Amino acid sequence: MPYDSSVYKGLLVQGRLHQALDYLAPFPEAAGLIQRTRRRFTNPRPLCRDADPLLAALDRTFQTYYNEVFWQELPLPDCDARLLAALVPLAGLSPADLPDDIPRAMEVTEGRLAELLEARGVHYLGGRTQGYFGPYIWQTTTEQVAQVELPDRIQPCKVCLLSDFIAKGWLDYLSLGQIGAGGWQDGDTLYCVLHRYRGGVESEAFQVSFLKHEAQHIYDRECCGETSGVLLEYRAKLAELIYSSGIACFRGMLFSADSTSPANSHAYAAWRVVGDLSRRVFGEEYTGDYARWKHRVQAVRRAALDAYHASYRPEVAASLRL
Template identity: 35%
Template sequence: MPIDDARERLIESVSRTLNLTAPDDIVMLEEAIAAHLTAEGFHSLQGRTGKLRELMIWRSQAERTHTVDLPEGQVTTRVVYLDDFVSGGWSSYFTCNRAGTGGWAKPDALYVVVPRWESLEDERFQVSFLAHESQHFRDYRMFPDLMGWELEYRAKLVELNIAYESRDRLIARFEANQSDDPSDAHSFANRRVIAAMKRELKLPASASLAQASVEDVQIVAKRLLLDDSMARQEALLAEQPPVE
């Protein structure tokens, strides 16, 4: 079925369920879904994750403040811990809960999907959630016009700069999920990160990044991030009108 036809069927079906007149825009329908779930005592996430419409639903959440050390300085963020899920979203659904969204960042806070993490204290969580999403939080302020894959490219470099015992697992995840499609932000960023790291480390294309030492990977990842930041700052300065 063409995606446009599927979208229309979805709008009509959900509208009937909510006893609504079908809106012209799926975003308007998602607003109605969110309002309905809130009235029933649930929290929810709509919008898009990757290329598909999202629907995550949970019952409880709690907040904490974290200060995270990043390659370019400390960031203090509000972190919302989400738990007691009714729906883990489409990635959880089609993998029978074997995989799913671990969390996300918004300009106001970070949001962590508690059931997706084995521990909230281990290095994997510190690196792949707190550091990764805190870099997004920082970049939203520093470079507000970044595309999705650019945000992911920078955050994945941060992960490689910080990771120790979780490093090989992290690299395996990056190398197993690559794409040439910029609209698939995570996969496209993985390909860019792996290619840039191998180039700087002078590794052959067929080699795994895990063949390099932890220290070398950390040094190169930080250098690539700082170079990227410098280029973006210079571009922003160049766009400013001259002072008369």
């Protein structure tokens, strides 16, 4: 089989760095990517992406965390604890200032870091993304307003276009900048990592994979009070498929799907989407062969719309609240 970058990227979305490199190994054209990735994780000197002492120290700290979690594959709770211990003094705090449990202690610590950086004109978003810590740090924000068409309503939202990034989370770091979060939602505001959309705000990637996906989150949180990460991602991915003009969007979900880790809500929701569409399109429990999907764009769109409406039935929503 020829090299398929979607397989490689799908494994990275699942957090499986070594499996992704194993996939690349047989392909001569991927030798350079393997070498650059190995160098990133075995070079004792971390990347230096900013001259500001606090930003440089933060970046080094998270790079150590990524190395422990994804390269050394050390137990995640231990890695989280070491990360917190390293961040606390950078935030000007002491352990006595913090709650006893790591999630709440990280929230306090990263909140303080965000305050310190805001005073420098730099924005910081912390917390977990798909189960792992890894901040987004940027300098420039441009605001606009959008009215986003969803299957059952027009969703108003504010859109913040973000640029001049210093750090873009763990997936960007693992993939050497090839992939990463395109944005996120907070309240009625959408935050867009602008450089992820090569065609700009008029591209289908922005209009569908970002705007409709994230506006769907607003709708579900505002109108349904929804908090389940898997259910939120499941509906947002279906919204993408309903409006996608080609099969590439579904293809990305197929190769990133992972049934083993509900904590990685994107990958787990993709697995549920593929399974539900497999039953609707092929009458099969799970169809993982992309060749059978690649000419079924309209069937995928119809099945996605059916699954979308079905997801609002109480028994279906309950099965996705993990």
